Amino acid sequence: MCILMKKVSCIFIVDDDPITVFGIKKMLKSVADCKDIQIFQNGKEAYDALIERQNLGxxxxxxxxxxxxxxxxxxxxxxxxxxxxxxxxHVVINMITSSIDPLDYKKWADFKDRCPYILNFKNKPIFKIEPNDLGCITAAS
Amino acid sequence: MKAVERVDQFYLLKQLPKATALLCKEGNLLDASCSWLEIFGLPPINKKQKTQIFSLLPEVEDLIEKLQEAKSFNLRHEISLNNETRHLKSYFAPWFDEKENVIGTIVQTDDITSEVEKEEELNWLKNIMETKMEVSKTGWWEYEIDTEKLTWCKETKRIHQVPDCYEPTVIEAIEFYKSGYSQNKVSMLFHKAITDYQSYDTKVMIVTFNGEERWVRITGKPFIKEGKVAKIFGTIKDIHNQVIAEHRVKEHQQLLTTLVDSLPLNVYVKDLESRKVLVNKGECSYLHKKPEELIGKTDFDLYDREIAQISREEDIQVMKHLTPIIGKETVSCLNGKTTHFLTSKIPYFDLEGKVCGVIGMGLDITSMKKKQEELCDLIKITSMQNQKLISFAHIVSHNLRSHSANFSMLLGFLNSEKDQEERKRIIKMLTQASDNLLETLGNLNQVLDINTQESETKKTLNLKKSITGVLHNLSAFLENNDTQIINNVADDMVVKCVPTYLDSIILNLVSNAVKYKSPGRPPIITINAIKSDKGVLLSISDNGLGMDLDRYGDKIFGMYKTFHNREDAKGFGLYLIKNQIEAMGGSITVQSEVDKGTTFNVYFNEES
Known part of the structure; x- marks a missing residue:
């Protein structure tokens, strides 16, 4: 099976844990072709960046x-x-958590219904970034 | 003239003190004393008008024959004069001349009216007595000492259930009494009546002729004649039914009293004015008073006005509407002690079915109440601890999971990585992950210690000294940040606290205040302490960044929650001291305004 490198214009990684950030970046290398990967330590930083991007076009x-x-x-x-x-x-959002609290899962399900974007739920550890996570429909099969 | 002569002749007769008359053989009145004429209401003797004795004694039919017999005899007769009946008794005797020839009759008359009346009265009294005896079922008896004759009246015989013909001896009479106490008592009393002239009146038991045992009341009274007892007179009355009824009433009373006294309740009965008419032991011991001190008293005499008024209103409600109050929880204050009661009040009816008061019952549920409260507290504590445990378990699982996830991920990379430089980077990351895990474990251990080491004993600590000590240790850090500390804590303020916890609390709150200072102004930290009923309140205020509590309020004391973008913010300090404070029974609250400052209030529980 061959996974094509997906071309992505911009990716946000919002996580305060440097190791996770390191892991995601590393995994992305092999699946995505992206020149613009932004790292944020918390939601506020990412939100501010989103607004800025919106304003600047x-x-x-x-x-x-x-x-x-x-x-x-x-x-x-x-x-x-x-x-x-x-x-x-079109935005794909991957919720990444080490939490196995069923409350978090329920919250995700609620958000999934009212969120206009694709919302994935991924439990740590992550070993691989699936095409799904990048918004691809698997070409194979 | 002749009449004058006659007056002379019979002058003697006329003057006789006893009423006397002379009759001729034919029964004509020849002459009479004045008193005789007065008795019969006759005028002085008039020769021309003949008065026959028969007309004076019309009721005596055979008077003519009797007079002719020439023998003396007595007669009782009556005469009615002026609507008054007099009883008379006349003595007739033949009148002889010198040669013993009967020439007439001599009559002597006595007025016996008063005797007859007395006799009648006596009969009447006898009658009354007999009726009385019969109605009251009281019999009499009489014993004559000389003849040793014992007489029982009819009623006495009836009481003994012997036939009317029965004539008892003293020994037999005494043997009718139940052997043992009754017989001994009667023998003794009877003996004393004879020897010591003592009357008696007592209740004893007889065994009747038919073998029935019955209670009787007997009396005896000696009659003394010439210095010694001539006879003894007494009565006997069958009081069996009364005694039995009395016994029954007494038994019922005893049962009721025992019941009411032994109930684990405070029982009282009040009249229409809410005056106590009955109190049981429980009520007495609750009020620390004797029954006689409580009877007649109202609640206003015993309790505060307010409580008494409530009670009185309840009484009125029960008596007015005849609806009982059942199992109402009430609070009573006596000498500053509060008692919780489960009170019931029911209307009390008299024999005619009219309400005449209330019956009250109070069950002291103070200890139950206390236990219930303790139980509630315990449940609260337990559920709180349970909540804490769950959240702790989540923290543990989440934090450990995040580290282990990192390990897994990094090891996965290492496995497939060929590039030496990249492998070195991954190993460095792994080391970092390991350090992080160790730190997390260390933190978790600290929290566990607080929550498990109940043995950490509280000591009375001088708050000001403790604060000064911590500030001294932080002095370099405080100086570097240009911090101004305003310590308003009184020199003698003390708190009960585990020493290391107190240091930790002060250290974390003060260093947080500095860490989250506003970039625009040097930090000012104000420390205050107030002593109240609940304990000591320590508050530490700053003029720093502040927080949006509407947003973070529920998370601020959570583990690994940070709200500011600072490198050294680990989100552990507040979680730790909250655990420490709560482990000591205290609490911590926060007030904050963004860009104005934050105040943390720590309440210390004074209990050990």
Missing amino acids: KPIPEVIFLDINMPIMDGWDFLDEMIELNITE
Whole structure:
């Protein structure tokens, strides 16, 4: 099976854990062709960047890797604020968490229904970035 | 003239003190004493008008024959004069002349009216007595010492259930009494009546002729004649039914009293004015008073006005509407002690079915209440601890999971990585992950210690000294940040606290205040302490960044929650001291305003 390198214009990684960030970046190398990967330590930073991009007319990230537990503004709060922005572009958001709290899963299910974007739920550890995570429909089969 | 002569002749007769008359053989009145004429209401003797004795004694039919027999005899007769009937008794004797010839009759008359009346009265009294005896079922008896004769009246015989013809002896009479106490008592009393002239009146038991045992009341009274007892008179009355009824009433009373006294309740009965008319032991011991001190008292005499008023209103409600109050929870205060009661009040009816008061019952549920409260507290504590455990378990699982996930991921990379430089980087990351895990484990251990080491004993610590000590250790850090500390804590303020916890609490709150200072102004930290009923309140305020509590309020004391973008913010300090404070029974709250400052309030529990 061959996975094609997907071309992605912009990717946001929002996580306060440097090791996770390192891992995601490393895994992306082999599956995505992206020149613009932005790292944010919390939701607030990422949100501010989103607004800036919107204002400057820069491209909105196609893919966001979003941690849930973060200081200042956590993943859920970020999602809430982002939905308010009414971004019309196609965005894939991957919620990444080490939490196995069923409450988090339920919250994700609730958000999935009202979120206009693709919302994935990924439990750590992550070993591979699936094409799905980048918004691809598998070419094979 | 002749009449004058006659007056002379019979002058003697006329003057006789005893009413006397002379009759001729034919029964005509020849002459009479004045007193005789007065008895019969006759005028002085008039020769021309003949008065016959028969007309004076019309009821005596055979008087003519009797007079002719020339023998003396007695007669009782009556005469009605002026609507008054007099009883008379006349003695008739033949009148002889010098030659012993009967020439007439001498009549002597006595007025016996008063005797007859007395006799009648006596009969009447006898009658009354007999009726009385009969109605009251009281019999009498009489014993004559000389003749040793014992007489029982009819009723006495009836009481003994012997036939009317029965004539008892003293020994037999005494043997009717139940052997043992009754017989001994009667023998003794009877003996004393004779020897010591003592009357008696007592209740004893007889065994009747038919073998029935019955209670009787007997009396005896000696009659003394010439210095010694001539006879003894007494009565006997069958009081069996009364005694039995009395016994029954007494038994019922005893049962009721025992019941009411032994109930584990405070029982009282009040009249229409809410005056106590009955109290049981429980009520007495609750009020620390004797029954006689409580009877007649109202609640206003015993309790505070307010409580008494409530009680009185309840009483009125029960008596007015006749609806009982059942199992109402009430609070009573007596001498500053509060008691919880489960109170019931029911209307009390008299024999005619009219309400005449209330019956009250109070069950002391103070200890139950206390236990219930303790139980509630315990449940609260338990559920809180349970909540804490769950959240701790989540923290543990989440934090450990995140590290182990990193390990897995990095090891996966290492496995497939060929590039030496990249492998070195991955190994460096792994080391970092390991350090992080160790730190997390260390933190978790600290929290565990707080929550498990109950043995950490509280000591009375001088708050100001403790604060000064911590500030001294932080002096370099505080100086570097240009910090101004305003310590308003009184020199003698003390708190009960685990020493290391107190240092940790002060250290974390003060260093947080500096860490999250506003970039635009040097930090000012104000420390205050107030002593109240609940304990000591320590508050540490700053003029720093502040926080949006609407947003983070529920998370601020959570583990690994940070709200500011600072390198050294680990989100552990507040979680740790919250655990320490709560382990000591205290609490911590926060007030904050963005860009104004934050105040943390720590409440210390004074209990050991």
